Amino acid sequence: MLLFDEFTYDKASALLRMASTFLTEKLFIKGISSYLKKFSFSNADQDDLWNHMQMFIDDQDEVQLPTSLKKIMDSWTWQKGLPLVTINTSTGTLTQDQFKTAYADNTTSDNNHTWIIPISWMKNGIQQPTVWLDTKTILLSHFQKLSQK
Structure with a gap:
């Protein structure tokens, strides 16, 4: 390797x-x-x-x-691979999982990876403050609360 x-x-x-x-x-x-x-x-x-x-x-x-x-x-840097961030518009959740690629070791099923991910987003064409996804899942309502501060 x-x-x-x-x-x-x-x-x-x-x-x-x-x-x-x-x-x-x-x-x-x-x-x-x-x-x-x-x-x-x-x-x-x-x-x-x-x-x-x-x-x-x-x-x-x-x-x-x-x-x-x-x-x-x-x-x-200390974890293999990259995160896959998914927004579920039905439930209002933002989730991170390990992105499976040809480079990743797909033989193990380690779902404990979490990254500290900066999420940049816009609302009505206006840039909002960066939100940090540092857990597996966050509710999108959390975004709305932050943007109202």
């Missing part, structure tokens, strides 16, 4: 894009630039990146996360 195959690199780039979106491009670039300068001639791992970026998150008021950046990103 390859540790760094095409899927790994694709997932990594998608995760960085996701982070730049929920952190805002400005905050992400500020944090990543500082990280690259600090670690330019040394070794670093993903914890160094997330913890370094957290300093910039903690030093501002615009972006509020439900937990640390490290916990959010670890939910993506």
Whole structure:
């Protein structure tokens, strides 16, 4: 089994894009630039990146996360595969399950995977605050309550 195959690199780039979106491009670039300068001639791992970026998150008021950046990103990097998010318009629920792909190990039935997923959405053409899906299921009425704040 390859540790760094095409899927790994694709997932990594998608995760960085996701982070730049929920952190805002400005905050992400500020944090990543500082990280690259600090670690330019040394070794670093993903914890160094997330913890370094957290300093910039903690030093501002615009972006509020439900937990640390490290916990959010670890939910993506330490689990196999990707989530499949489903909206059931009949019941009003938003659910996450593991997306089954050719890359995923489909021989095991592990339904305990949960990711901390930023959900961007619009209501009547107006961008609403990001909602975080950090459990298996959330009621859509939760979205409506958040958008009225």
